[in-house]
Amino acid sequence: MYNEIDLDKIDLSSNPPSEEPARQYYFMAKCREMVRNFKQRHDRFPTACVQTFGCQMNARDSEKMVGILESVGYRMTESEEADFVLYNTCTVRENANNKVYGRLGTLHNYKKKNPHMMIVLCGCMMQEESVVQKLRESYRFVDLIFGTHNIYKFAELIVRAQEADSMLVEIWQETDKIVEDLPVERKYFFKSGVNIMFGCNNFCSYCIVPYVRGRERSREPGEIIREIEKLAADGVVEVMLLGQNVNSYGKNLKEPMSFAELLQKIEQVEGIERIRFMTSHPKDLSDELIEVMRRSSKICKHMHLPLQSGSDRILKIMNRHYDKAHYLRLVEKLRAAVPDISITTDIIVGFPGETEEDFLETLDVVQKVRYDSAFTFLYSKRTGTPAAAMEEQVLESVAKERFDRLLKEVQKIAAKQAETYTGQTLPVLVEQVNTQDGSLVSGRLSNNSIVHFPGNADMVGTFVDVTLEECKGFYYMGRKVDRETTSAH
Ligand code: 5AD
Ligand code: SF4
16 A cells, blocks of 8 residues: 555666556656755755646545645645646536636746746646647647556656656556556545546547546545545545436446445545545436435535436437436425435537427526525537537527526525525535634535534544525535534434
């Protein structure tokens, strides 16, 4: 296990081992040597800044890369005027890409002042050939580019990029490898993301994820449990199980196991009080899972269930494999099993060929389900996906107008939904001292709603019973109740 490795004891005069993770420990030891040389030359440790774009998967990948940087001696900083800057990129929508190009210009200026600076790009955007080509042509100052499949080789890539005298690009098209036991630095000491699977096999026709994250691979349940037990021993009370489609967990394991079965195993880990997961796909959400949620005292009362569209016609073209009626039935079952469950969603507006009638079907689902919150997206054309080649692209002005109408409805309903909890006293897992008002702390309810209330830094990472006094739309103001909390719900 990584904790038991002493990097200083690794013999760097021999060749690197070929098996993993031993090979990466070797390169981490090499990185540590480079960091020490830097310290001698500059009389300070090198600084590193990691910026994450996109989803929770990327956030977790970044924690792994920060873990490696810290364990070899880099000092982490928020400032991009650092000796090592890494952008972990997202490409799910076009505007995420544009943001990266914009910010690279600023990094170039920093590098002119600090020529030893290392600029590194990784993540989903790098899995697109056109992106790498553009970077090779117009962003020569970038030192290292890698993708989503070889993140575990981070230490090795840093060493090779330091030794190279021009841009090092290493993008893999696929991997079936899952390397365990590398260091990871958690952003919060009391909660953590846990990857349970990687990649996606669904090929929704608008989505680039299956092309950049590869085929679905589940981690062995034993490895997942081992990681969660270690986290619990380390003080973690809440885990967020991560996968593009957690409901299909385990199908490709040597000994297949369902997601509901995995959840039951995780529930038994002592010290873990709350279990969250995302993302669920409506086509694979089983009755077995709903039953496990009904019985559980640890699984949070929250289901993120992407709808994408309410129109059967559009859902078909999106390749989603469910229809409106099936989706509404799922919501009914979830509410019957877990009465105060919060249901949230993702919706895309302006998918090719979407008519006003199609859009009204989406609005109808929004009104029927009454989401506690919804992420709404304007359809973004992603080169290489089937939808990008569809002829009837919706006019931007039409899509924008629908988007505004949808957002208004979503916000109106979410505010009303939130009101229903006002006055209740519920356990809050305190996450941080409020960034704007130091006399307040902020945390989350089981249903993922945010609550601010008077408190202090000692409360961070603990459960506190809070009366929700006022609902401010998407968050609550509350007051601590003086009694022991007995459960995380
Ligand atoms: N355009 C707009 N939104 C998209 N999403 C995925 N691909 C696209 C796209 N091409 C949204 C979906 C998904 C969320 C993570 O991002 O709603 O659930
Ligand atoms: Fe994309 Fe669909 Fe896979 Fe989600 S399930 S990552 S939307 S292809």
